[in-house]
Amino acid sequence: EFFDIVDENGNPTGETIERKKAHQNNIMHRTAHVWIARRHEGYVQILLQKRCMQKDSFPGCYDISSAGHIPAGVDYIPSALRELKEELGLVVDESELVECGLRRVQIDEEFHGERFRDNQIAKVFLLWRDVEPEKLSIQHEEIDSVMWINFDECMKAVENDSIPNCIDIEELELLQQNFLN
DSSP: OEEEEEOTTSOEEEEEEEHHHHHHTTOOEEEEEEEEEEEETTEEEEEEEEEOTTOSSSTTOEEOSEEEEOBTTOOHHHHHHHHHHHHHOOOOOGGGEEEEEEEEEEEEEEETTEEEEEEEEEEEEEEEOOOOGGGSOOOTTTEEEEEEEEHHHHHHHHHHTOSOBOOOHHHHHHHHTTTTO
């Protein structure tokens, strides 16, 4: 799998790099993050995925509803729609995605005894969709399970690190700005 090398604004430079080399050499590339939300019993809830234990980064951690690297030559929205279909079995029209903004994500951690570096520009989307977890077609090679959580509870859990997670509080704040729309 190859990625576009991108500048600080997420614009492709015209060069590509193989996924493994991008991570080894800390080369900036793009990802799409889609947070699924619903209004339920007076609360805004978000759907979290729990990463499977075999993932090369953050195994067993709660994460964004659906996210993925963007292959070379592909843009954010088509990639976001593909990830939703692959990971959760959801077919979504691009008009349903609410663009929340761009975020710079930098990770330098160790998992399974290997150093993992990620240097990405992520475009964050919000998708309003009330779906029951058992109706989703979960990609079990990637995801262990999914669960709905009240947004405020999720914020507290991330702030207090009371659940295993790889969620950035800044990204939750970016989402929250779009809940009134």
